[in-house]
Amino acid sequence: MLDLISSQILFYASIVFILFLPGYFLLRTFFASRTRTTKAGHTNVEILEPLEKFIVIPGLSIIVLDFILFLYSKLSISITQTSIILGIGVFIFACWGIRKLLSLRAEHQQVQASTPEPRVSGKNKFSQLLACLKISSQNKAMTEPQGSIETIEPANMNNLFSFSKNQFILILLLLFSTVFIKTAYLSGTVAPTATDMGHHMYWAKWLAENHQLPGYEGMPDFIIGEHIIFGVLSLVSGADFFSAFPVIILYLINILSILTVFILVLRVFKNRAVAILTLFFLGMLYAVSSPQAKFVSGGVIGNVIGNYLMPLAFYFYYRAFEFLNSKSSQYPPLPLGEDVSSNLETGEGVPAPAHSKIFLSLAVFVTFGLFYTHHLTSFIFLFILLFFVPLFILVNLKNIREIFERAWPIIFSPAVIGTFALGIVFFFFIFTPTYVNPEAVDTAVGTAVKSTRVGLTLENIKVTVGEPRFVLGLIGLLLLILAYNKTNAGYSLVASWLIMLFIMSMKPRWLFVDIPSARIGNYLSYPLAILSAYALYFIFNSDTPKLFGGKISFRVSRTLFAGALLLFVIFSTASGLDDSAGAFKKQTEGAQTVQTFFASKYLAEKASSSDMLLKDHNYITADSWIKLFFMREYKYPLSRGYFKRYEDPLNPREMCTLWMIGSPASGNSEKCFAETGVNFVMVNPRYDSAQFQKLDNFDQIYASNEIAIFVRTTD
Amino acid sequence: MQQRNIIIFTIILFLASSIWLFNVGNKFNDPDYQKDWWAVYFVEPKNDSSDFIIENHSDKKYFHWEVMINKKKINEGDVKIEKGASSQVQASSPESRGFEKITIQADSGDEKKEIYKNL
Numbered sequence: 001m002l003d004l005i006s007s008q009i010l011f012y013a014s015i016v017f018i019l020f021l022p023g024y025f026l027l028r029t030f031f032a033s034r035t036r037t038t039k040a041g042h043t044n045v046e047i048l049e050p051l052e053k054f055i056v057i058p059g060l061s062i063i064v065l066d067f068i069l070f071l072y073s074k075l076s077i078s079i080t081q082t083s084i085i086l087g088i089g090v091f092i093f094a095c096w097g098i099r100k101l102l103s104l105r106a107e108h109q110q111v112q113a114s115t116p117e118p119r120v121s122g123k124n125k126f127s128q129l130l131a132c133l134k135i136s137s138q139n140k141a142m143t144e145p146q147g148s149i150e151t152i153e154p155a156n157m158n159n160l161f162s163f164s165k166n167q168f169i170l171i172l173l174l175l176f177s178t179v180f181i182k183t184a185y186l187s188g189t190v191a192p193t194a195t196d197m198g199h200h201m202y203w204a205k206w207l208a209e210n211h212q213l214p215g216y217e218g219m220p221d222f223i224i225g226e227h228i229i230f231g232v233l234s235l236v237s238g239a240d241f242f243s244a245f246p247v248i249i250l251y252l253i254n255i256l257s258i259l260t261v262f263i264l265v266l267r268v269f270k271n272r273a274v275a276i277l278t279l280f281f282l283g284m285l286y287a288v289s290s291p292q293a294k295f296v297s298g299g300v301i302g303n304v305i306g307n308y309l310m311p312l313a314f315y316f317y318y319r320a321f322e323f324l325n326s327k328s329s330q331y332p333p334l335p336l337g338e339d340v341s342s343n344l345e346t347g348e349g350v351p352a353p354a355h356s357k358i359f360l361s362l363a364v365f366v367t368f369g370l371f372y373t374h375h376l377t378s379f380i381f382l383f384i385l386l387f388f389v390p391l392f393i394l395v396n397l398k399n400i401r402e403i404f405e406r407a408w409p410i411i412f413s414p415a416v417i418g419t420f421a422l423g424i425v426f427f428f429f430i431f432t433p434t435y436v437n438p439e440a441v442d443t444a445v446g447t448a449v450k451s452t453r454v455g456l457t458l459e460n461i462k463v464t465v466g467e468p469r470f471v472l473g474l475i476g477l478l479l480l481i482l483a484y485n486k487t488n489a490g491y492s493l494v495a496s497w498l499i500m501l502f503i504m505s506m507k508p509r510w511l512f513v514d515i516p517s518a519r520i521g522n523y524l525s526y527p528l529a530i531l532s533a534y535a536l537y538f539i540f541n542s543d544t545p546k547l548f549g550g551k552i553s554f555r556v557s558r559t560l561f562a563g564a565l566l567l568f569v570i571f572s573t574a575s576g577l578d579d580s581a582g583a584f585k586k587q588t589e590g591a592q593t594v595q596t597f598f599a600s601k602y603l604a605e606k607a608s609s610s611d612m613l614l615k616d617h618n619y620i621t622a623d624s625w626i627k628l629f630f631m632r633e634y635k636y637p638l639s640r641g642y643f644k645r646y647e648d649p650l651n652p653r654e655m656c657t658l659w660m661i662g663s664p665a666s667g668n669s670e671k672c673f674a675e676t677g678v679n680f681v682m683v684n685p686r687y688d689s690a691q692f693q694k695l696d697n698f699d700q701i702y703a704s705n706e707i708a709i710f711v712r713t714t715d
Numbered sequence: 716m717q718q719r720n721i722i723i724f725t726i727i728l729f730l731a732s733s734i735w736l737f738n739v740g741n742k743f744n745d746p747d748y749q750k751d752w753w754a755v756y757f758v759e760p761k762n763d764s765s766d767f768i769i770e771n772h773s774d775k776k777y778f779h780w781e782v783m784i785n786k787k788k789i790n791e792g793d794v795k796i797e798k799g800a801s802s803q804v805q806a807s808s809p810e811s812r813g814f815e816k817i818t819i820q821a822d823s824g825d826e827k828k829e830i831y832k833n834l
Contacts, residue, residue: 008737012730051718054725161718168717172724182734190736248733255729509828567813590743590793598746598754606760696815696833701787703828704754711760713833 007238013246014237015252016228022088023060025095027053029102030358055259058252058694059312060362062305064091064418066228069213070431078211079237124125138424163272170276178283180678182293186251189297190244191591191622194713197299198624200226200240205628207231213431217634221434225373226301241628242597250296250304252450257308258283265530267322268490273541277533282526285572286466291522303519306377307526309370313381314497316363317488320410322402325488356410361419368423375435380523383504383511388489388496395486403487455506456517464521468572469528473498476531479538494534498527532572540565592621592706597629599707603680604629612677613637613659621685622708626682638678661688665695677711738798746772747799753778754823755828763834767819769794770801775823782806783818 023046048056068087072079163171192198197249205225206214216222239245259284266275288294291303371378382468396403410416427433462470477498485491504513505520513520603613617623617639630636640657656672661683664668672678682700683689685708692698692710702709728821742748742828751773769778776797782790804818818831 003753004741008734026801049718051721054722171721175721175725175728179728179732183735186736187739188731190740220752223777242744244736245732247740251733254728255725259725396762418719440720458833590748591752593755594746594750595752601761602756609724699760699832700830701760701832702754702756703830709756709760 007523011237011307011440014233018232018236019058019061020414022064022091023057024093026055026060029095029099045125051161051557052263055256056312057261058256059309059366062229063365065232066369066372067226067426069228070426073213074430080211084232084236108685115479133255160266160270169278174279174284177285181287185288185293186247186297187684190247191590191593192242193622194297194299195624197246199247200299200301202627202634203227204632210233212647216434220437223302223375223433223435224375235549248296250301254292254296256305257311260308260315261526264311265376267318268494274533277536278530281469281532282529300376306370306374308379309366309373313363314493316359316366318493319487320360320363321407323356324406340702357415360410361415364416364419364423372433376519384496384500385407387500388492391496392489392492395492443632452516453508453514455508456521459522461521465525465528466575468575469532470534472535473528476535479535480531492531494527498531501527517618536568594621595704595706599682599702599709600629602702603709607680611679613680613682614657614678615682616640616661616684616688619687620641638676664691673712681710683708736788742753755819755830765806765810765817766802767806769796769821771796771798774798778823780821785816791797797798
């Protein structure tokens with residue numbers, strides 16, 4: 001009992017140390033409380049609210065950890081508990097040191113800055129641009145010390161996170177419901193049975209046991225960012241890969257991904273109700289279906305982390321260009337230190353350009369983290385970005401020159417360029433992901449031929465994301481277009497997010513995307529949840545923006561509104577919760593899994609390095625975890641896959657694994673046994689024992705209800 | 716203050732649910748907790764030794780075993796094994812040398828399991 005408690009304490013302490021401290025110190029270096037000058041005088045304003053920090057810090061920590069380990073890999077430093085603690089310690093110390101240096105420099109500058117910075121006239125665009133660049137280089141956003149930036153946060157900035165009592169209670173209730181439903185589902189699926197989780201945990205264990213980053217035996221299917229966090233947590237806390245810890249970490253990341261969308265929506269729409277409704281549509285409803293709790297228990301690690309890092313990147317990109325959300329004709333002059341609050345169209349949430357540089361740097365940093373974590377999400381992220389940029393330019397065509405002039409010093413600031421350059425150096429010279437090769441690109445790009453890759457139907461998507469979200473989401477997109485806020489990059493971002501995912505999942509051929517469409521379709525739930533929330537709020541709130549500049553607005557009696565709203569919520573809730581309830585029907589297979597593990601442990605102790613095992617994937621529970629008992633190589637033991645895979649004409653594969661179990665006495669099998677060296681076969685006795693028991697050259701050495709092990713004797 | 720409360724509430728929710736999930740996971744991995752299975756296997760899978768182990772994770776306690784050479788019983792015995800325990804039986808015998816097949820049958824009530832080696 002004492003062991004259990006101490007191991008739990010160590011686990012949570014490791015989470016704090018690994019998932020919170022690096023990100024916290026990284027943020028603290030650049031985002032401490034700052035004193036700003038407002039019209040009303042001096043006030044302390046947090047550029048990132050505490051809730052935002054809490055949500056973004058783990059994402060940044062994950063990426064910081066990745067980069068520390070990449071450096072270790074390049075320098076051939078062994079990855080151990082000590083080196084991890086030291087690495088994070090050095091990083092924290094470096095952040096603290098930089099912060100101190102900046103403070104000292106700030107004090108020095110304050111002494112010197114007795115004369116104000118000359119203002120840029122703005123008469124000549126070219127000279128304005130040059131002045132801007134000059135100021136940009138002088139400004140050095142990333143090294144801006146406390147109290148040195150005289151920028152304005154709008155007066156009502158903080159109000160965005162000041163919820164009414166009812167809103168506050170609703171947020172807590174939604175969080176509770178979300179966690180409760182997910183936990184209830186995971187209680188039945190937390191056991192180490194999922195195939196994908198087994199594959200991924202092999203590499204995480206490999207990292208922990210070999211004290212270096214895996215090379216994946218040349219396979220492009222796995223990406224390092226999927227495994228570092230698990231390997232490191234196991235090394236530092238001693239957590240067992242067969243315990244619930246992998247699921248719990250993914251669960252934490254899943255919750256953070258939902259909260260990230262919450263703060264993104266809050267920032268984009270500057271509306272607490274829409275953000276809370278998003279929590280409802282993304283958190284509580286469909287809390288179990290893919291890509292939520294099902295992906296968590298299934299160990300779809302790349303998607304789960306990707307669904308956190310992609311919105312996180314969007315959040316930072318949005319914050320970087322949030323200041324563009326102002327009337328183009330009233331864009332403030334370029335230099336920092338201007339009071340921009342009077343020029344805002346909405347009068348809310350506009351960071352000063354200096355912070356934009358930091359936000360953009362963090363966005364670039366998170367983007368690299370995403371590329372180090374999941375290729376599919378990165379691929380989707382690129383496509384969304386490719387849609388977003390022209391869309392934003394198109395809708396702002398009239399003011400594009402001014403926008404570029406404003407964005408230019410942000411994009412080409414030393415901080416952003418430096419972060420990008422660092423990322424590129426790491427990506428191509430320090431640690432290159434295995435998927436960066438022409439073959440992997442060929443796999444994802446091209447004209448789709450397989451039926452699973454030619455696109456989903458609307459019906460498929462409706463089933464994937466849930467009917468209420470599907471319908472409301474599309475209405476939300478329509479309303480968003482009708483009430484488009486051109487200069488709010490968030491509008492273009494949300495629209496691009498949904499439209500691009502629709503194209504990629506329904507018409508992949510248009511974009512030469514050759515990826516299973518269902519996998520892309522799972523990403524739709526995020527933008528659809530946002531737009532469902534937007535639609536629901538828009539339709540049922542009389543204060544919503546008026547369409548076409550106020551020419552069209554909804555005017556229906558409040559009673560009708562309330563009734564319709566209630567119906568919508570009941571319909572959505574029933575559908576969303578029913579989806580979750582359906583998933584609970586699946587029961588765990590505890591006894592079967594334990595038998596697989598006991599038999600594997602037995603064989604791992606008895607088999608020598610020259611022995612070759614073949615096991616069955618069709619009828620053995622948790623068979624993908626067998627490799628964790630042997631830890632020889634990823635493809636050990638050999639596996640008889642799903643039967644349908646042997647019949648796929650588009651992807652012909654070896655037949656030996658099928659023949660050696662199905663008909664071990666056949667000529668083909670004899671040849672296969674000789675070629676592969678297979679001498680142990682692990683099968684489910686209810687399905688595959690008889691064919692071996694008939695043969696004299698097979699001994700049955702292990703028998704339990706679920707597992708039979710045969711050893712092939714030499715004739 | 717509100718934000719701090721939301722953060723604390725989220726942390727408490729995560730702590731409570733993760734401790735619960737750890738507990739569920741531990742029970743799941745416990746070979747005896749709400750499980751009913753047993754296994755029989757050779758101590759040495761690849762040599763001629765016939766020694767075997769009966770491992771019990773069921774509610775049954777009494778096991779009967781038989782050793783057969785070419786389907787002819789040469790030895791038998793009973794063994795009591797508590798749930799969570801296992802028992803090793805020395806079944807290797809000089810009698811088995813020179814014969815083709817040695818079979819171990821173990822049963823407990825209505826459930827029978829068999830392992831064998833072709834010698």
